[in-house]
Amino acid sequence: MSLAVLLAAKAVVLVLLLLNLVPLLVWVERKASALIQDRVGPNRAGILGLRFAGMFHNLADVGKMLTKEDIVPAGVDRLPFVLAPALGLTVALAAAAVIPVADVWSSGGRSVPLQVADLDVGILWVFAVSSLGVYSIVLAGWASRSRFPLLGALRSAAQLVSYEVPLALAAISVALCFGTLRPNEIVEAQGDLVFGALPQWGILLQPVAFVIFVTGALAETNRLPFDLPEGESEIVGYHVEYSSMKFGMFMMAEYIHVAVASALAATLFLGGWQVPWLPTEALRTHAGPVLAGLGAIGALGGAAALAGALRLPRGVTAPRSRDALAIGGLGLAGVVAGLAAAATGLGADLGPGARATVAAAAQALAFGAKTLLLCFGFVWVRWTLPRFRYDQLMRLGWRQLTPLALANLVLTAGALAALGELSR
């Protein structure tokens, strides 16, 4: 039964991670948009005088959405109307099952893949499950029995299916280079060096596919410049009739989609859990210095938080004195913990299990950094580009991205075949 327990634990951790990414991304979105538009951004909500730069606004949002009236308009199809947001959220969460956050943890004959399911055709699972998301939209639009949602749902569904083809073609180009669909093998292969110096990440081998993939991912996640359902200029979103947490679930699904799309892009194109130039074996052999490095990173982060807190207005009467205290305290704790970890790494002799854990932590950190970087890219694009018109959007998908992705795939195959012949 230990297998079931392990699987359940991994699934719970994954769901918690994704759920916590949602408020984080919302916060990043608000603060980044404020930064880009030269504003301060939300900073009022607080608990016991603590504000944490507006981070508690997300908690306030959750509370608000949960306690708002759950309006079910007259004449809707009740069951589909309720099922639609639940389906959307479920498939968004489930798509992440195959993404590995680190190399397989192994020690003393035990090995634990650090993903919920290590599938031979893992990449295909992401695409298969994500393709179910279109039902959430059509179901919502149809069940609402209202003009705008139906029109919006049809448009969104057509948009989703249109960009699925170039997205899949871009992923296939990468799979073609490495000859596998197993996410862990794809990541592993990206650790090899080309020209003896650069790690052969997908973005290096397939720059065109990366651009196509990111564009397609923006469209699949309904993000700007493809966010017609939410566009102020086009009030025809499929979720027009939804309120309270049902609407919130559509929004949650969108942010989880962003996180999963970023994680998949990191896996395919940015080397996944690979720490550049440091394969798993090296990380395990030099676990001590690696732990010291991780500790140093933590200490630096803590020091930055501390420095930031010192610049806040101080004194008992200052409006944000508690913020300064709390952030400064956390920063100080970070510095201490980081230094302690660094000292342990340099001093103590680590066992094989601890070595594997340190390596996995370093890889998970690298993977998280890459994923968050891509997530930030999503936010950045949203506050930079104007919105497409619907006909422009369909034209870009069918007349530009699809042929480009096909040409890229054929050229890649040709180049690979030529290379194969040359090296024979």
Next chain:
Amino acid sequence: MSDTAFAAVFYLFAALSVVPAIMIFVGRDVVHGAFWLLGTLAGFAGLYLMLGADFLGFTQILVYIGGILVLLLFGVMLTQRTPVLLGRTRAARAIPAGIATVALGLFLAKKLIGAPGMSRLSESLKVKGATEPGATRELGSLLLTDYILPFEIASVVLLAALVGAAYVARRGSGENP
């Protein structure tokens, strides 16, 4: 993983395949029927996965649910004015339909009962290939060697459909947007 868990999952997917199918049969709303079909197709995908046919299972989701069912929904929404299309089925039609259903059911049941390994569920599902994950590679190899001709003919079939779609699109472009 115990046999019990395996059997439980099997019955879960079996129910997922059969119950929505019955709902399509008894329901009168065509769009609801299309949504119920989602459950049936997903249940089949689950059964394929239990047989170790991972590629087939995921392509089932990708193509049937993600593609053909969307087409079906768009088609139904395109053609109908009211959600209820089907009137009451006349008894005169119900009788031959019932006979045909029972006959087909008996035929399939006879085949199933005679099949080897029916005494134990996991035995019957333990077919060749189910013990080894990763049938995709073999499937791809066969497709590009032994079955290369059907594979290329498939592209011609797709071409014909593409031409048809283009024709429909041209005729439809003058209508309401």
Next chain:
Amino acid sequence: MRGDNPPPVFETYFGLLVLLTLSAGLAAALLAVSAVLGPRRHESATLDPYECGVPSAGDLRRRTSVRYYVTAVLFILFDLEVAFLWAWAVVFHESPLENLAAMGVFIGVLGVGYAYAWAKGAFEWD
């Protein structure tokens, strides 16, 4: 792996089922909590379908444009092609030249159809 127990491949996929169940449970819980916590004090106008403030008239589920249907057809055709490509990408390296030729013919034939559809205006949305 476990004698005559179920095939080991089942254990690989079991994680998917666990995650799906967990996600669906979470979604159901969110719906339930929201339904319990939310107040109920709507008027009849609250329950009207959204129509920019104008009373709605006529059938709210009008027939939809054929363009969406055509888009779905086009999508299925390319989706099928993509389904073949997934399997092809995995085995490509076994004999690159032959596989390149096989897929070249396949994509070439579809490319003719794509060009025809383009010329006939199937990708125009105006």
